[in-house]
Amino acid sequence: MERGAYPASISIIGAGPAGLAAAEVAARAGVRVTIHDHMPSPARKLLMAGKSGLNITHDGPPDTFGTEELAPILSAFGPTEIRDWMDGLGQPSFIGSTGRVFPKAMKASPLLRAWLARLADLGVTLETRARWTGWTGDALRIGDRLVTPDATILALGGASWRRLGSDGAWADLPGLDGIVAPFAPSNIGFRVAWSEHMTRHFGHPIKNAALIVDGVAHRGEVTLSAEGLEGGGLYPLTPRLRDGAPLTLDLKPDLTVEELRDRLARTPKASLPNRLRKLGLDPVQIALVQEWGRPVPSDLAPLLKALPVPLLGPRDMDQAISTAGGLRWDALDADLMMISRPGTFACGEMLDWEAPTGGHLLTACLATGRWAGAAAARHAMRA
Template sequence: MSDFDEVTPDALVIGGGPAGLMAAEELSRAGHRVLVADARPSLGRKFLMAGKSGLNLTRDEDDARFLAAYEEASAPLAPMLAEFGPRAVVSWAEGLEQEVFTGTSLRVFPKAMKASPLLRAWLARLAGQGVETRTRWRWTGFAEGGAVCFEAPDGPLTLRPRVTVLALGGASWPRLGSDGAWVGALEEAGVAIAPLRPANAGLAVDWSDHMTRHHGAPVKGVALLAQGDNGQRHLSRGEFVITARGLEGGGVYSISKPVREGARLCLDLCPDLGAQRVAERLGRPRGKQSRANHIRKALGLDPVKLALLQEFGRPLPEEAGDLAALIKALPVAHQGLRPIEEAISTAGGIRWDALDEDLMLRALPGVFAVGEMLDWEAPTGGYLLTACLATGRHAGRAAAARLAGSPKD
């Protein structure tokens, strides 16, 4: 294994996603020579994929509500999000000449509605600041003396930077680079890691044949209720889609955490009607109508909702009150969350007690970690990207201060 045959950089950033690029920007702005290495053929691949359906940068809501979305991780993330929260993200995007707008859901998007223009502008700015990049460099761990090891196109090599920022992502979308392969190397180095689990994930459902014609159908106007044994209730009114393998979409993702932790999931097919009102409508004489037609007309249920009722509720109760109760709390028979490689993001990662306040690994002085490698999770809707940028900025500034031999400002 040979040493890098060029001048070793002051700072090495491993991973070219948003968190890593933000760390690189802070380090280069401070005047340090920075190298960004990524295992994939190009940088920002997951960022670009996320932008295909409209790049959700952040969220236009007050600080307290925004921070609450991170739940258990809100305390350690609070100072970083105070330094670089939603308003700072907007200013950052506008500084890259990307106009933004706020949608009706308070989500903030670039007017271009995709990631590629922003990423191109960002990479150009980083190049102008002297940031170097290498692709197809796969990090393989640390060698004796803290050397950083890679498998590169020309073979194995080592680098000995003064500081290193790890920005390798979680374990979702491994084909784009976030495969969680770093876990073993860090555990071997004595870094405590919470197991990686799927977050913002769809549900696996083993559908009966009669649901085949509904694959791809959106489900609207339904509430999802996840209730744990401790009595905690999590309600979602978001839309979702029936797929061949289960349920996907924002409405499902927002309750995937409690479901992952064992909460029971029910659908309310008539969330705008109380149970008594539903029972009254179902109790009206149906005449010569079939029972299915009577339910459909009485409650205005579309074919998709009727199919879900039949799928999860058969045999349907005969008494109107019992049927109303079922429609208001239809148990979803599922096989758990979809696999981690299909999830939008991951939970788990480097434990907070394995890091100092600057996001430096206590077991590896001079090595910082950012983004989804850390033990936090948040719903979709701008929270994920904002925290990745904020942690990258925080660690980048701290690493720059370490290089300068002074505490971070």
Template sequence: MAVGLVIGGGPAGLMAAEAMADAGLKVMVAEAKPSLGRKLLMAGKSGLNLTKDEPLPAFLDAYREAASTLSPMLDAFGPDAVQAWAQGLGQDLFTGTTGRVFPKVMKASPLLRAWQARLRDKGVDLRTRWRWTDWSSPKSGPNSDPASRTTLHFETPDGPQDITPDVTVLALGGASWPRLGSDGIWARHFDIAPFRPANVGLSIRWSDHMQAQFGQPLKSIALSAGDEVSRGECTITRRGLEGAGIYALSHILRDGTALHMDLVPDIPLDRLRAKLAKRRRGDSLASHLRRAIRLDPAKRALLMEFGRPLPDDIAPLLKALPIPHDGAMPMEQAISTAGGLRLSDLDEGLMLRDRPGTFAAGEMLDWEAPTGGYLLTACLATGLWAGRAAARYAQR
């Protein structure tokens, strides 16, 4: 029986392990942390957004430059398949008004427990506190042996251990949330695209006057950077702005692109001017903005923070308030990362071109997507794809 090794116990790694077990391989999963799926469990604290229920062409647009490479994988395991997979693990699902799909229990632990039980029933050996440290094998070349196999070295609770599998799937995550296991240490073994924070908050140096607004949400706004616009919400925090609206633009903002905020996106400029022209005698500006356009305290604070000295015609400023910023927050505060193994360095089965028999999946690949179910779906899809390809390679 061929032996398959998976390094990394997150969604991509577990999906690869299940695919190899289903193909008849003897499979071991090696996870450095004391338990599996730690980042998945953290995502579950906010409801576990599994996927997004939308047509595949629109779904693929979220992956931008990587869409063409990921297309066959997401076609094989897209939003519908993710929902069927979760239901097969006993999870009842619901779809929100924006198309985001969640388990009804709004957490990840029941799904993860059921998944681990199913993997064990299929004979998958789940090892924790096994940290991969190095490997030894001649890389491919004109004089290499095509049948040679890689030996992988681990630090384990029982001391150093070596494994020489027929195939290996690496699913080591990106470089965000290092305390959960995605520390990017594995990158020292490869020539990678540099890691960059993705789905991350925006650093802003507030004046003391903004302290009263920390923790306040900004709703019904539109954020614009470059040619892209986000209608998602965000929150004013001590460190800057955080939330889905900002995360959707972080791939642009991290490079220093200017940010503008439309505080009243549902009111056209001409209509806004007309509303603002009807000011009651004796009304302060704050009262006038509250009465005329229902501008809440957080938005009024932003206007005073970045709009002063206010012009006589403040309507254009309300529609495009500049938000000075210092770029993305640190990578360890990001939900995910861009960078990693270049897709051009892997073949169509996600096998490393210079190391036959070694495959890669999940966030350690150089792709990124916004939150909203896209991240988890692609991790599952690439894990399944790599696992199936690894099984075919082993069986040849």
């Protein structure tokens, strides 16, 4: 389609998965689409996620996404539709043993190349090194230019992994005052002040243990690192731990306190490490008891069932897999349009939603991007 033949124009700020998804839908609707991104190349965070296989979605029930605002959006474009979309790009997928969905190529670059080629065929223009710095009246400030599209889609990301483009700086721009919930790290490790003797255990997991928060036991992978604890077992607990809920470890989750007492009574004169070893604790667990359990009580069983973990708070937000906070849902209408600025839509991780791990964040980015893209195209056509 010739440039002058387009009936309307849309500017999309951000070339991550949400912005690219919005561009695809809007371009198919027949409007001229330009994506502006301040980085030298698009979708850098997607490519980083692809280094670990690109868990793009999850073949689980919709309620695992955790917010009612997303329900109609995911009904329109959920895990099944994502897999069909991937097939259409020549990138078939498979479902792993835990329900997580990956491209068979196990990386993001082939998918991104095919996607960018499709967008180019649809006439989408991608401008890199083009930072949006807010509004002048109704116009967008893009670098040293003013741009006035018929509709705008903000796909600005969260506030982690700054070097990949998500710096969260947009939240402080005039015009967004009072409608952005503060950012907080999500799906992240927590800091611990280790003593020197723990150094040799860094990089080793805590096995056969349960994490107890608010009286509920959780199983999952947790690893010791120089900064503290990290791993997927902590990620679902991030909101409560971030708010200060105490964490304890149950080092023998399959035994009761009484059963532990009976077993400990068989070795009353052995040293502490030997008593713990005879219980089946491994070197990491024994080291944790010695690190966090002193002074060691005469009745060891309750300690082993609830070893206190002295967390010092989450690691730096820039190290988080994702962030909580962002543009509040009550600032948007059902089309994801900003109530305070008609014609401006929002999508992706910049929305105020704390995503669980397992492909949920990417799913919501794609789904909200497409939802905003369709709504923005309708608005632009009317304009």
